[in-house]
Amino acid sequence: MQIIYGRKPVLEAINSNVEIEHIYVSYGQRGDVINKIFTSAKQNKIKISQISPSKFNQLVKNKNSQGVCALITEYHYKSLQEIISISLKSRYPLILIIDSVQDPHNLGAILRTAECAAVDGVLITSNNTAPINDTVQKASAGAVTHLNIAKIGNLNNTIQRLKDFNFWIAGTYISEKSKNYTDIDFKIPLALIVGNEEKGIRKLTADNCDILVKIPMYGNISSLNVSVAAGVILFEIIRQRNY
Structure with missing residues (x-):
């Protein structure tokens, strides 16, 4: 059993296909979102209870829950083949690969951006x-419940599998071969790889990419947070495709 906490994540979970066991609301919570949670829970026949603040805090262990939490079954990952099949239904398939992002807040922020950019699927290295x-659920503001996510083992084997289905592999990496993200035509079946907060993607992974992408820096700091970098590139992809 897993806990989702926070008003927006719980409301998004109710309105998705997540299997919710029970919703708990701390006494005294009010507002438009709280009203929507009660209404949506009733419409979807989900159990919802109000409990004392002390019992509620024991349940969420004093996390910033905004007075709302939901008990759900463990997150159900899709398979790699399911992600590929879903993606190939799009005119320009788009998969995001997240490799070795260790901070759950960063991961949640990336997933939120991925959902806003309407990626077809997300692959996360195990x-x-x-x-x-x-924590990831909360940081994603409920985006996790709307995404198709798979766990993968060997990233380089996954890259080859995607190439078998005519995906181009783009990695965020700084080298002499890297191109500015605005100079690349993204109207292709694409898998974009973002890497570790400090080290980025690994050299072997970069060597297996078809395209290496960089975001030019103009200040004194040489890199962006990985979640920000993912957002910049994903929305450039969407801008080109919509244009």
């Missing part, structure tokens, strides 16, 4: 990447 837990 080693050294934060799991989908309550």
Whole structure:
């Protein structure tokens, strides 16, 4: 069993296909979103209870829950093949690959951006990447419940599998071969790889990419936070495709 906490994440979970066991609201919580949670829970026949603040805090362990939490079954990951099949239905398939992002807040922020950019699927490496837990759910503002996510083992084998289905692989990486993200034509079946907060993607992974992407820096700091970098590139992809 897993806990989702926070008003927006719980409301998004209710309005998606997540299997919710029970919703708990701390006594005294009011507002438009709280009213929507009660209404949506009733419409979807989900159990919802109000409990004392002390019991509620025991349940969420004093996290910033905004007085609302939901008990759900463990997150159900899709398979790689399911992600590929879903993606190939799009005119320009778009998969985001997250490799070794260890901070759950960063992972949640990336997933929120991915959902806003309407990616077809997300692949998360099983080693050294934060799991989908309550912190990630909260940081994603409920986006996790709307995404198709798969866990993968060997990233380089996954890259080859995607190439077999005619995906182009783009990696965020700074080298002499890297191109500015605005100079690349993204109207292709694409898998974009973002890497670790400090080290970025690994050299072997970069060597297996078809395209290396960089975002030019104009200040004194040489790199962006990984969630910001993912957002910049994803929305350039969407801008080109919509244009």
